[in-house]
Amino acid sequence: MGYIMEKEELLPLLNSSDIRICDCRFQLGSPDAGHNEYEKEHISGAVYFDLEKDLSGQVLKHGGRHPLPDLEKFKDKLESNGISNDTVLIAYDGGEGSFASRFVWLLSYLGHQKVYVLNGGYRAWKDAGYPIDSNQTNNSTREYHIDLNETVLASFQKVKDYTMNRPDHIVLMDSRESKRYEGIEEPIDKKAGHIPGAVNKVWTNVLDNGYYKNKEDLQENFTDIGRDKEIIVYCGSGVTASPNYIALKEAGFKDVKIYVGSFSDWISYDDNPIE
Template sequence: MIFLKNHMELPKQDVRYIDTRFDLTNPEWGEETYYKDHVQGAIYWHLEEHLSDMTRIEGRHPAPTKEQMTKLIQVSGLTYDDAIVVYDQGNAPFAARAALLLLWAGFKNISIAREGYGKLREVLPIEGGVVWVPTSNVQLTFEDAYLATQDDVKHQIMSEKPLIDARSNDRYKGIHEPIDSVAGHIPTAINIDWEQLKTEDGLMTQDESAKLFKNLSKQTAIITYCGSGVTAAPLTLALLENDFLNTRLYSGSYSDWILNNHVETSK
């Protein structure tokens, strides 16, 4: 299970750090920043080069294939015995995206540095440049229950089970749509803006986020989505942390749904 942890709570031994800093408006920023300085020993995962398959058409940031994820894990030298800490710039969705894909790939011991890199650099050794790691030959056992497809969403609607839209309320209602060609939301979806998870100290702890889900049943299957499967990742993990264990992320999300399906608005 994922745990969003303060810097003092993170594992101390046999730790592998993954830097996922990114800027959706400047895709080169995160990697350039990583080269300047990062946690000692950290590898870098790029949202669009490593955590997405940009050759596919299922939305703006389709999930990588199992073959691509296996190659990434092996090239990164990761094994199931590692304690993995993922971080981004803080109050961002990129570490959560990586962590959710690691869950999908069968990893169990994953932490997100909820305060982001700014706090880590105050307490951990920092270096620049590129980190070399030996490859691994781990064979992954994927947990498909963490990711949902468009067909899963259609079944969710027919069975009247919850869909949660993690975008802003204006985008959910169809009042303002700055990115996608069609405004609105997937039919029957409710709205919980993922940005409610942000605090001055980083993403909410489990106790803090519990209040966002007080009207949901832990016995019901839930599917989350956003625009492209990125910003819904922290909301998905917050639900899992709060024992909504039958929660999946629609990896194609709204940008995939609108290719072939109708939407609703709440103007």
């Protein structure tokens, strides 16, 4: 299935009870900014999901800076916003692409069948003059059943095994900007470099001004990677890996996973090697 919805496709669906629009706007370093923007204005009918309060769990010694959320709490959040397994979900952020894509990947992990990122995000929607308001939407509670899709998640142990054995059928993909991958500079994490054996595919290269590139351009971006490979994508904390996950799926790759703990989890183990 595809993971991208155009604003022109969403517009006629606004009043449908079968969809839920999910505002995922967020600013790293300013955790309240996204919710404040939502309260000021948002796509009509949207509900808010916070990267750190909803889409991530408690930060511990291991697990990275944005670990998986407590799934029961996340299930409650879905249900209280009127979301069931049959609801069509459309997520957007400010146009960066990463926060909405994190939502899409997380729902895919929960086994949700119809979840999309709004191409271009909130900026594209507003620039088109489409309906926005500041109303808080009250939705009737619905029941949600989690049916985990483990095929989209790579564990720490799987990545560890890869670094030790380097099997040919697996590609480990680092989504961070090249200077961080190469260890030239590291503005966030306490160590610099990358997980041994990883190739660098910068996540912003799959986007053009907040829009995902077309299928042909995405295929070109990954032309040096065999379609039969199992791909494990990571970044600093499992957020900006998500656009690469979606881009790979859109380009036709079948077996794609995210290492959610990513580099910040990898370096939390003192004996793990770094290139």
